Amino acid sequence: MNSRGPWYSSNTCVIWLVEEIPTSSDPNGYLISSNIRSALERMGYLGEERIWCYGPENQSSTEAEWFDVCYESIGDKDKRVRRMLFDMITFASSCDDGKQNNMMVISKTPLTDECFRVLGSFEARGFNVLLVQYDDEAELFRSADAIFDSTTLLDGSRPMDFDSVSWSSFGNWETDSDPGNCTDTVRLDLSSLSFNDIIL
Template identity: 30%
Template sequence: MGEDLSTIEFSSKDETVVFWNLEDYPIPRGASLDLIYPNIESALHKMGFHGHLSIMAFGDKLYHDIDALSMANIAYDPEVSPGDDSCVWRMTAEIVSFLAVSFPMNYMVVAKQHPELYRVLHCLKSRNQIVLLLEPPGDTAQQDTLFPCVDSVVDCTNVFGGGKPIHALRDNRVYCYLCG
């Protein structure tokens, strides 16, 4: 089955929450934590998402100090039991809990394909929620860096269900301090 190379235009000022499965894609020991948040934020702006960004990390493959993650604007959820896809279940439950939020938001997921997670993502999509997949190339634990630049994030991001997100050209209804 071929990759969907179509593009989908976005211009959103809603918050984007990143749900990151560290067991699938750990942040490498050598990665500069200070670059992850701003590079994801700038990439989202480049793709048309201009709202606040929150990053939540789940799992026990933690190669950085929890305080260092916090200083880098990455919230870590330590409530994961080892084994049996506990991380996937915890992250999926957190995604579902966000459905009760009374304001619109976008979802970005950094995780491999897991049946229950993808079932929930399909449900989100069917409810007209924007779901983005950020899939780092290769084994992130073996890499020196992760998302070293904005374009590396853009290149690894797809819309759930197919397509590449791109910025809707100069939609005057949304002002972005990064895009101008």
């Protein structure tokens, strides 16, 4: 597994398996995407993020809450999970090996063995894999701190909190060699994969 740190060039995919769409009592709303990004920054994952949500119904939260969040409504939960896996694999296959790539999965219910198999394949390719488990969806997204506190790595350990460490201990992101470069020992075989294989 590669080391973790404040990456200058990082590419993060956030996958959120929605159980119940959160609503806000705050008249000004709160930005779900902003809180997710702030939590990632606290863990040292900087750069481009893409956020996908998969839920059982059409999203009804305010436009502000869903800014920069791609929401897909799929009624059947098994089909939602299969679509989620398909999109995760598609994202991974398109990633630039020159960047540090990260995968964050947010789910209230325990992930299936198939999900863990796919995530393990990502980790073997050098991805940093983050799992977010929670009890209350609405409370989770009210703050970046709540998201951070609910996050573990794939092995169950806690991510580093870069808000509590000295930045002087790290080298120059632009001039240092990229610590994310590693031998790509495991490749996902996508040659025979089709959308219908995953969804149907």
